[in-house]
Amino acid sequence: MIRIKCPYCGERDHSEFTYGGDASIKYPALDAPESEWTKAIFFRENIRGMQKETWHHTNGCRLWLEVERSTITHEIKSVKACHPQIENITKNKS
């Protein structure tokens, strides 16, 4: 079991969360060429090592989190809320 320290709820089992995917993806402008959209939607770096990824606290506060996690050891380096405004709220809470 991976334990994820949700900034709002505290440390919880990963089974409370839903895995999102690669957090480093930036979507291009709506009128960008199709090749750029293809890259953003279908192509992944698929890092073997520390990667930024999203997790949704589905059975908790329902925040989307950005987690830095090793894909080899599953060790977690950092967790923060994906959306900056919410990140500020969670900071104020603590």
Next chain:
Amino acid sequence: MTRFNAWNVFKNGFTGQKSWDRQWRDPEPKKEYDIIIVGGGLHGLATAYYLAKNHNKKNIAVLEKGWIGGGNAGRNTTIVRSNYMMPGNHEFYEHSLKLWENLSHDLNYNVMFSQRAHVSLFHSPGARDGAARRYNIMRLHGTDAELWDLGTLKKNIPHLNYEDARFPIMGAAVQRRAGNARHDSAVWGYARAADSLGVDILQNCEVTGVKRSQNNIESLDTSRGTIKAKKVGFAVAGHTSVLWQMAGLGNLPIESHKLQAFVTESIKPLLDHVVVYGVGGAHFYISQSDKGSMVFGGDLDWYKSYAQRGNLPIVQDSAEAAMAIMPCLGRIRLLRHWAGVMDMSMDGSFFICKTPLSNLYLNAGWNYGGFKASPASGWYFADLIANEQPHKHVQNHNLERFEKGINIDERGAGPDPKLHG
């Protein structure tokens, strides 16, 4: 190499079975090969075998970072079937099943292929209609397929939970020619057969770097020295992205996920078929090995990972799924569970294709389905490497299909690799 036949088994009986040859040689790497296949799993070895056998190619090497049979060839649930519907997939997997049917004779190695039928349960009228559509499409393509009503199912498999299952069983879609094979035998058989045709199998030979010019690969740095190659094929599912980036080629439509499988203590014959179901968030497949163990598996671990070990919530999920459908397993003890790293592709289908480099070929993206696919995978990948153009059955299994909008999405799950179970 001594062939396996009744006479040789008898003859070796007089010498305590000690005068058999090695199953495959352990050669030193040469400086250069015409064709190097990276990855000594089922797919890589099958490719080397068919390159030598079908295309009469010589001077081939297979590079394996560990030992033969130590990767996903030893980390699967050994199910072989061809109940696919999409154009391309259907013909491919049917060809694979046909190769399995004659594989023991072809390789002179008993792969213990057992066509015990693949029984896919359905639990609602909607699921039944979906299965009927898929299995009718199979029949129109000449693949055997049938629907069993509840009476037939009960007669064939009496131990399922027909009493109080949360999702009552209504019947099953069945492919009788499908079944199981022995995973070790298949990979050893391909290794032995490829070796006997002159293929060098280099174990403990990990690729650590790729030397390339503008548009082709010149040589591979390995843990056993630098080896030049005229053509290179990647068949390293699980770690394709790592190798791809070593070659400086950027991103792939692949994520690496791990899938667990489980094996119990041996019991007397209980289950004669492969039984599968997926309903209400559960996903489960089970069969009984020839040794008597129940072999089963379920979903992915749900997050990206290169670790070859599984997590505990999935152990619980799979145990619950087992109990839901076969409560008689309640007191059986689990002996082992393991996880294999697999390429989950963006549409759940594989890649056998050319690449941006002129002498590099890609075999990857096998999702849940690599074991059954391995004979045809080797067959068509060898064909691609030898003839420089894809066979029509795999012509759309390339990296460009996403941009063209011709994804081969058997489940219709969209571009989220973990959902293509």
